[in-house]
Amino acid sequence: MFALVDCNNFYASCERVFRPALEGRPVVVLSNNDGCVISRSNEAKALGIPMAAPWFKIEERLRGCGVAVCSSNYALYGDLSRRVMQVLAGCAPALETYSIDECFLDFTGLPGDLTARGLDIARTVRQWTGIPVSVGIAPTKTLAKLANRLAKKGRSPAGPALEWARLPNPQETLAGIAVEDVWGIAKRWGARLRALGIAQAQALAAADPRLLRREFGVVVERICRELQGVSCLPLELVPPPRKQILVSRSFGERIRSFAELRAAVSVFAARGGRKLRTQRLCAQAISVFLHTSPFDVVGPRYANGAMRPLDPPTRDSGRLIRAAVAGLEGIFRAGLAYQRAGVLLLDLVPADARQGVLFSAVPGDGARADRLMDCLDVLNRVPGRPAVRYAGELLGERWRMRQRRKSPACTTRWSELPVVRADAACLSVAAAGRSGVCLPRISL
Numbered sequence: 267m268f269a270l271v272d273c274n275n276f277y278a279s280c281e282r283v284f285r286p287a288l289e290g291r292p293v294v295v296l297s298n299n300d301g302c303v304i305s306r307s308n309e310a311k312a313l314g315i316p317m318a319a320p321w322f323k324i325e326e327r328l329r330g331c332g333v334a335v336c337s338s339n340y341a342l343y344g345d346l347s348r349r350v351m352q353v354l355a356g357c358a359p360a361l362e363t364y365s366i367d368e369c370f371l372d373f374t375g376l377p378g379d380l381t382a383r384g385l386d387i388a389r390t391v392r393q394w395t396g397i398p399v400s401v402g403i404a405p406t407k408t409l410a411k412l413a414n415r416l417a418k419k420g421r422s423p424a425g426p427a428l429e430w431a432r433l434p435n436p437q438e439t440l441a442g443i444a445v446e447d448v449w450g451i452a453k454r455w456g457a458r459l460r461a462l463g464i465a466q467a468q469a470l471a472a473a474d475p476r477l478l479r480r481e482f483g484v485v486v487e488r489i490c491r492e493l494q495g496v497s498c499l500p501l502e503l504v505p506p507p508r509k510q511i512l513v514s515r516s517f518g519e520r521i522r523s524f525a526e527l528r529a530a531v532s533v534f535a536a537r538g539g540r541k542l543r544t545q546r547l548c549a550q551a552i553s554v555f556l557h558t559s560p561f562d563v564v565g566p567r568y569a570n571g572a573m574r575p576l577d578p579p580t581r582d583s584g585r586l587i588r589a590a591v592a593g594l595e596g597i598f599r600a601g602l603a604y605q606r607a608g609v610l611l612l613d614l615v616p617a618d619a620r621q622g623v624l625f626s627a628v629p630g631d632g633a634r635a636d637r638l639m640d641c642l643d644v645l646n647r648v649p650g651r652p653a654v655r656y657a658g659e660l661l662g663e664r665w666r667m668r669q670r671r672k673s674p675a676c677t678t679r680w681s682e683l684p685v686v687r688a689d690a691a692c693l694s695v696a697a698a699g700r701s702g703v704c705l706p707r708i709s710l
């Protein structure tokens with residue numbers, strides 16, 4: 267038995283945790299460089315704001331609707347996600363963190379009423395973190411996903427939790443779900459499934475698994491069996507190892523100088539190094555790339571990349587930066603307006619399985635470099651901007667993203683910690699007991 271816990275409108279909900287005035291108001295969160303809508307509160311959905319809409323296109327129409335617009339604040343979302351997962355870890359014997367705002371819990375063999383348990387989880391997460399969640403409970407992960415969706419749409423009389431087995435008519439429910447909305451069904455399969463007469467989840471559940479296997483492969487066959495209630499997708503307790511790590515950004519403004527690009531690429535390489543180390547991996551190659559904007563009408567277009575082998579494999583940020591900058595020197599062309607650059611770490615291998623070198627020509631790798639990186643990671647463990655950086659990362663800042671409406675990092679930076687004031691007059695009234703219930707007015 268599985269429970270899928272999914273945070274409602276996660277980024278928009280995070281913005282509300284420390285800004286209670288946003289409660290009840292339409293809230294949207296924009297992507298990097300304040301580009302497109304990536305999260306919407308229910309009120310924003312009701313206004314007809316589409317997902318992924320470029321903000322500059324809809325801004326005019328929404329003037330006067332009271333929409334609160336936020337730049338994305340990943341330090342806040344990452345930290346609140348960690349807190350939600352921490353609460354969930356105490357709610358079931360095993361869990362799989364599926365994404366920043368979703369988690370599968372193992373409900374197998376748990377005693378008592380599972381819906382009540384789901385409601386209790388939703389209440390606890392809300393109270394301890396401020397984040398609203400929905401809980402879908404079912405004998406397979408695919409059905410748990412669907413149950414969660416229904417709970418989010420208010421289809422559960424119990425509130426934010428819904429148990430598949432308690433649905434009055436599961437077949438009818440499946441008939442009301444388009445096949446493309448089933449978890450794991452890729453967009454491109456939708457049309458082909460429809461051509462076979464499979465348009466809803468119910469038809470997919472009733473289809474011949476062998477036919478599906480022949481036409482689409484084992485993935486769709488598994489989804490079919492999962493819809494029938496046969497569990498084929500177990501909890502993945504250990505996430506599969508990453509094959510590559512990409513760190514890239516669109517710049518806040520066009521970048522022309524080598525020094526600025528070098529700073530950006532150094533930051534990307536250092537960030538990639540940190541990701542390697544948290545996942546206990548080493549890279550055997552690094553690729554650096556850059557390009558001008560495909561939408562710029564003036565000036566020549568240019569895109570290029572360079573790959574450098576890393577022998578021996580490494581997770582040393584200093585070596586990654588040197589290799590990335592050497593690659594950049596080879597592909598940089600003066601006089602162009604660059605819009606984006608990135609670093610890709612390739613051929614990743616587990617750090618403890620990397621091949622040693624008897625006569626190493628590369629200084630710095632090995633135990634000493636590992637100790638240095640450990641030290642760096644301890645100093646930089648607080649999310650947000652690192653405390654200790656390589657000098658090359660500091661040569662320019664103009665590439666950084668435009669985030670004009672970013673909320674403070676309320677939970678990860680001392681300097682941005684919210685201050686709470688209780689209204690003294692109200693408190694004294696409460697103390698005198700003149701009214702039955704008087705909570706102090708709290709302002710942030």
Ligand SMILES: [Mg+2]
Nearest residue numbers: 272273275367
């Ligand atoms: Mg969600």
